[in-house]
Amino acid sequence: MEEKVIPYKIYLEENEMPKYWYNVKADMKKKPAPLLDPKTLKPITEDELSKVFCRELVKQELNETDRFIPIPQEILDFYKMYRPSPLVRAYCLEKKLGTPAKIYYKFEGNNTSGSHKLNSSIAQAYYAKQQGLKGVTTETGAGQWGTALSMACSYFGLDCKVYMVRSSYELKPFRREVMRTYGASVTPSPSMETKIGRQINEEYPGTTGSLGCAISEAVECASEREGYRYVLGSVLNQVLLHQTVIGLETKTALDKYGIKPDVIIGCAGGGSNLGGLISPFVGEQLRGENKYQFIAVEPESCPSLSRGKYVYDYCDTGRVCPLSKMYTLGSGFMPAATHAGGLRYHGMSATLSELYDQGIMEARTVKQTEVFAAAEEFARVEGILPAPESAHAIKVAIDEARKCIETGEEKTIVFGLTGTGYFDMMSYEKFHDGVMTDYIPTDAEIEKSLEKTPKWADPQSK
């Protein structure tokens, strides 16, 4: 194919945008292990899951056969408001590095939620509305997911109840106010509104909360209220499915210019962005049509894939959710209070875990100080101020591009730039002031945490 001039930013036309999400499980010969009911240790049924999640989302969660799931028109309409996201050729970064590599990034930060989270929140809100629900509940740490959900609920006229970890609620009031702007009710967790909240407040007076506790409160709240369901922003198959809009757009944009990536890189917390970005490419590879190098980038402080175990574990620290087989550091693992809040998750998407286990995807860990250095280097030439989470992918993309200087290879590197860092400036300040530290958990810490995983629950245990 004749090589076309590659613009700085490739925007798809409206008629080129994906009309279907891609379900990578349909192309996996060995499927991810099923979710288990923590009481019976049997695969959880659609009916059981539907008590917590919206019915249509449960169908998507369990669907292993349909390769393509149509995106409802109402969601496509909303996507038009902030999609397509640009696929940017990092000409300035390439020049700065002096690399023969060609670097592209898919930038998901150009919406008010500031990240890719909106891709799934709008889908989850839509199905909740369609089911005739009144509202949804969720938890949020730093607030990225809560913001995305409140925007989606505002659009569909749904009530949105967010349990926000009290320390974030008090120390990071900005995202809280964005959520309020979109009409969400934001409650600091632990609250006195739920049984579990009151119990924790009584046990630990003055506690500033944790994500595990906020999840438990949100789940309890949803189950107690008529017409409410709980929604989650990562880890689940349904979330990965919605996020494939990232990868599908990326693939269409690359195909349009006849570009074949060699390396595809994404940061990995629960896996929603990485899974969404790589799924369509993984599918090609699984079908034997193409071959790529996939790299999941994790913080060294929370290395689920790199140093975790592939076993059944609880998805939440409160242990109210189903068991999922995944790479995990143990549901009691307490990652250091690093600045990439979105990557501080003890486990990993079951689908990505399985792909990693099959050797289709590799994983790397990076230190947060080097992540911020990469973020700053990137910002100064490419203009965009990245979220600390996203900067994990930048760091490894730069590493790969620097390798090409040595080898002379003209590799094409694609990475996911999931969001912006406007609400993370206190972290940047620590970096500028030279007071940011790195934290690497010891083997003993991880082993101790893993001891508590319910290994007995794994029917497919090796």
Add this chain to the structure above:
Amino acid sequence: MEEKVIPYKIYLEENEMPKYWYNVKADMKKKPAPLLDPKTLKPITEDELSKVFCRELVKQELNETDRFIPIPQEILDFYKMYRPSPLVRAYCLEKKLGTPAKIYYKFEGNNTSGSHKLNSSIAQAYYAKQQGLKGVTTETGAGQWGTALSMACSYFGLDCKVYMVRSSYELKPFRREVMRTYGASVTPSPSMETKIGRQINEEYPGTTGSLGCAISEAVECASEREGYRYVLGSVLNQVLLHQTVIGLETKTALDKYGIKPDVIIGCAGGGSNLGGLISPFVGEQLRGENKYQFIAVEPESCPSLSRGKYVYDYCDTGRVCPLSKMYTLGSGFMPAATHAGGLRYHGMSATLSELYDQGIMEARTVKQTEVFAAAEEFARVEGILPAPESAHAIKVAIDEARKCIETGEEKTIVFGLTGTGYFDMMSYEKFHDGVMTDYIPTDAEIEKSLEKTPKWADPQSK
């Protein structure tokens, strides 16, 4: 022309983007009054101005004859990183309002500086670099302009020295950190680094500073340092010129779909965004090719056009800059501490002042509480969280669209959405908590402030 389907967002192709800025003064029969030297009261010369500003920028400042000024390739390259900005059809807002009006907004917030300011900062940094300067100095209040300038200087490897009003420096640390990320040196003003700073610190111990003082420090610093010049983010003709990229893109996008706007609306502080947006359309009107309604929206707390006088006045409270004939509330006018920091300027661009005086443009004032209500209404349906400044234009666009419901007119309304409100969440919080107030200056206050304007300086005085 056959009506095409209008996409949610119109993005121009790279080859459709403007290659020239448009100099509206060339089409004005009666030109804006010249800048005067405050000492001699004579029109200031190119050489005199070049002591403060870059030479090429001075040429642009004084140019009244060239209709088009070519945009240098290096600036075009930088523009590609974040331009074209989308022209968005506000389908969701129209539906929400139930208006027959068609609403479009040109969204300039999709870059890290969060506003249109980058359009001019990159041009000013380029000419500084081209002149062989080492660096530039400027002042910043809330930090929008300082951020834009630090990004531009980082790109061209220029030193960037920002005097930031001390109260903002301490209370709004986030923008300060963005500037530091881009390598700028940010000094709280008044500082002990300049004569004027030391003097003010001595006179008013513990003062938290003012924009006027920061300007004086920045100008002093530039004049004392070898290879430095002072740069400014609004008010000047050169800034309006660079900002015409907004209006030119808007016009190309509208023309592409055969759309003719009836009303064009922008918020007005110093006039950079509004002037940039409307100039190409004003030019058509001046040449008798078309007719539009132009509306400048001002905060009721700082109504330069609506309640000011058209006389020569100082551009800065420190009275170190040239005299400009403009609509002004008096250079000593202290606007209430409202939440649209970018609109708290006592004067107005000389060009816009002249257009207003000729009756080509009208002005409206709005209360900040109703501005925030409009911002929230907009955010909930259109997704974007607007800056308080930008929301002034939203408020009037909604007003105009609501009028169309009554009259049944299908007017096409275009407004400038200059930026995002991510760093303004404390203001939104005040609005949510119901503790935001409105402030309207009394006639006596304005008259008292205007008494001090140097009316004697106006050679063209009516």
